[in-house]
Amino acid sequence: MIRLEQVSKVYKTSTRPALENVSVEVDKGEFVFLIGPSGSGKSTFLRLLLREEVPSKGRVYVANFDVARMARRRVPRLRQSIGCVFQDFRLLANKTVAENVAFALEVIGKPRHTIRKVVPEVLELVGLEGKAERMPHELSGGEQQRVAIARAFVNRPLMLLADEPTGNLDPDTSQDIMLLLERINRTGTTVLMATHDHSIVDSMRRRVVELDLGRVVRDDARGVYGVGR
Amino acid sequence: MRASFVFSEVVTGLRRNITMTIAMIITTAISLALLGGGLLVVRMIDKTKTLYQDKVEVSVYLTNDVSSSDNGCVNDPCRTLHSALRADPAVEDVDFENREQAYERFKRIFEAQPELVKLARPEALPASFRVKLKDPDRPEVITQTYGGRAGVDTIADQSEFLDRFFNALNGFRNITFAVALFMAIAALLLISNTVQLSAFTRRTEVGIMRLVGATRWYTQLPFLLEAMVTGLIGALLAIGLLVLAKLSFLDDVLADPISAGVVRSVEGLDILLVSPWLLLVALGVSATTGYVTLRLYVRT
Numbered sequence: 001m002i003r004l005e006q007v008s009k010v011y012k013t014s015t016r017p018a019l020e021n022v023s024v025e026v027d028k029g030e031f032v033f034l035i036g037p038s039g040s041g042k043s044t045f046l047r048l049l050l051r052e053e054v055p056s057k058g059r060v061y062v063a064n065f066d067v068a069r070m071a072r073r074r075v076p077r078l079r080q081s082i083g084c085v086f087q088d089f090r091l092l093a094n095k096t097v098a099e100n101v102a103f104a105l106e107v108i109g110k111p112r113h114t115i116r117k118v119v120p121e122v123l124e125l126v127g128l129e130g131k132a133e134r135m136p137h138e139l140s141g142g143e144q145q146r147v148a149i150a151r152a153f154v155n156r157p158l159m160l161l162a163d164e165p166t167g168n169l170d171p172d173t174s175q176d177i178m179l180l181l182e183r184i185n186r187t188g189t190t191v192l193m194a195t196h197d198h199s200i201v202d203s204m205r206r207r208v209v210e211l212d213l214g215r216v217v218r219d220d221a222r223g224v225y226g227v228g229r
Numbered sequence: 230m231r232a233s234f235v236f237s238e239v240v241t242g243l244r245r246n247i248t249m250t251i252a253m254i255i256t257t258a259i260s261l262a263l264l265g266g267g268l269l270v271v272r273m274i275d276k277t278k279t280l281y282q283d284k285v286e287v288s289v290y291l292t293n294d295v296s297s298s299d300n301g302c303v304n305d306p307c308r309t310l311h312s313a314l315r316a317d318p319a320v321e322d323v324d325f326e327n328r329e330q331a332y333e334r335f336k337r338i339f340e341a342q343p344e345l346v347k348l349a350r351p352e353a354l355p356a357s358f359r360v361k362l363k364d365p366d367r368p369e370v371i372t373q374t375y376g377g378r379a380g381v382d383t384i385a386d387q388s389e390f391l392d393r394f395f396n397a398l399n400g401f402r403n404i405t406f407a408v409a410l411f412m413a414i415a416a417l418l419l420i421s422n423t424v425q426l427s428a429f430t431r432r433t434e435v436g437i438m439r440l441v442g443a444t445r446w447y448t449q450l451p452f453l454l455e456a457m458v459t460g461l462i463g464a465l466l467a468i469g470l471l472v473l474a475k476l477s478f479l480d481d482v483l484a485d486p487i488s489a490g491v492v493r494s495v496e497g498l499d500i501l502l503v504s505p506w507l508l509l510v511a512l513g514v515s516a517t518t519g520y521v522t523l524r525l526y527v528r529t
Contacts, residue, residue: 050440076442077442079441080442082442084440090437092433092434092437103434103437106234107437107447108441108447151437151441
């Protein structure tokens with residue numbers, strides 16, 4: 001599903017590479033934590049998968065796309081197969097919950113009848129049935145993140161990238177969000193989650209890829225946060 | 230592509246930057262109205278030129294001596310001149326006007342000023358040949374050939390006056406175009422600025438659109454259409470301004486010269502013919518500016 005082959009990334013403004021000779025392979029349906037301190041290259045890793053950046057060296061494959069070499073006009077196809085969730089939710093404040101989710105489908109040209117059918121389904125999946133007409137500011141942080149997850153998942157992407165999705169949430173709410181991500185993972189969706197949250201990583205016991213100064217320093221099939229440092 | 234989605238995005242965008250939108254529409258409208266005004270002046274000049282084309286005459290005035298002695302142009306040098314002019318290949322038609330006829334015409338021209346007529350005596354007016362040319366643009370042929378001949382006093386060429394008249398009109402047109410150009414630059418910068426502002430206020434939306442895999446057309450078309458819609462409204466307003474200027478101002482100011490046959494009026498038809506160009510220019514310029522701005526300033 002994801003394959004990075006000896007990928008290095010050097011930003012123009014920096015002499016130290018953000019990623020250095022990174023090779024990682026993630027299979028379809030896996031749940032992977034990407035951990036490491038700030039500046040370790042987690043964000044660059046995710047941005048490479050979305051082709052927000054292209055690697056300075058090496059190859060990046062996502063699904064069937066040769067991400068680093070694909071034509072620009074095909075990038076939207078790649079991104080339609082990836083769902084994204086962020087720490088700051090990134091909801092549209094002037095749209096309701098349902099409209100926020102529908103927006104992701106409207107802008108890729110899905111027909112209206114499809115949108116009308118799948119939006120309530122995905123809102124039910126994330127546990128927001130009955131809140132479709134609420135505005136984002138009327139919701140708690142956890143609920144807002146559920147909306148963001150619904151929006152990321154509504155097009156049934158092959159994989160879900162989550163960048164610190166629990167970074168703004170309290171532990172209990174974080175647990176709920178993790179349960180939701182697990183449920184999405186069980187539908188066969190690959191989940192790649194960048195996080196700092198020790199307790200979540202320790203309790204889930206999933207594969208852990210740890211980055212430090214742009215290098216992969218650990219890749220455990222059933223890891224915890226603290227070991228190996 | 231979902232037309233309704235794009236359309237609602239455009240409307241929201243225009244409403245959100247309402248002050249900028251209005252400024253953009255006004256500058257576009259003024260610059261296009263000036264452009265249209267310039268084009269109308271061009272049309273008016275062309276039409277007025279054809280109006281004068283068949284009227285341009287060269288007057289060959291005869292000396293006082295000839296004027297007083299030869300009333301029917303039967304003696305030399307008048308007779309020789311007359312036949313020479315008639316035989317001249319550059320001349321279309323020639324009429325002899327003696328002193329009395331000149332006086333009659335003088336009275337007709339100045340009938341509104343009887344005191345002037347009272348002062349004038351037939352003896353003060355010269356007899357003349359009124360020469361109509363085959364090619365009205367080359368009156369100097371007559372001046373060169375007949376100036377200084379026996380019996381010829383002076384040769385008056387109306388086209389000199391007309392040239393000055395048309396120069397004035399051309400100057401007016403050039404000034405209009407120049408001001409239109411400056412306004413167009415202002416309009417251009419405003420369009421560019423508004424597109425940037427619009428893209429900035431909608432950066433979250435655009436960010437999400439890119440993230441979920443919207444094509445570039447989907448993310449950028451709303452901005453482009455916004456610029457084009459304001460351009461279109463500006464053009465329509467400009468056409469309205471031209472019609473208003475014609476009805477409330479031009480028709481009045483030019484009423485006398487028009488009825489006297491000095492200039493041609495600006496017809497509704499003229500405005501109708503100029504309008505498509507204004508619309509085309511507005512759409513073309515706003516679309517190009519919008520596109521270039523998006524390319525330069527907005528990440529895709």
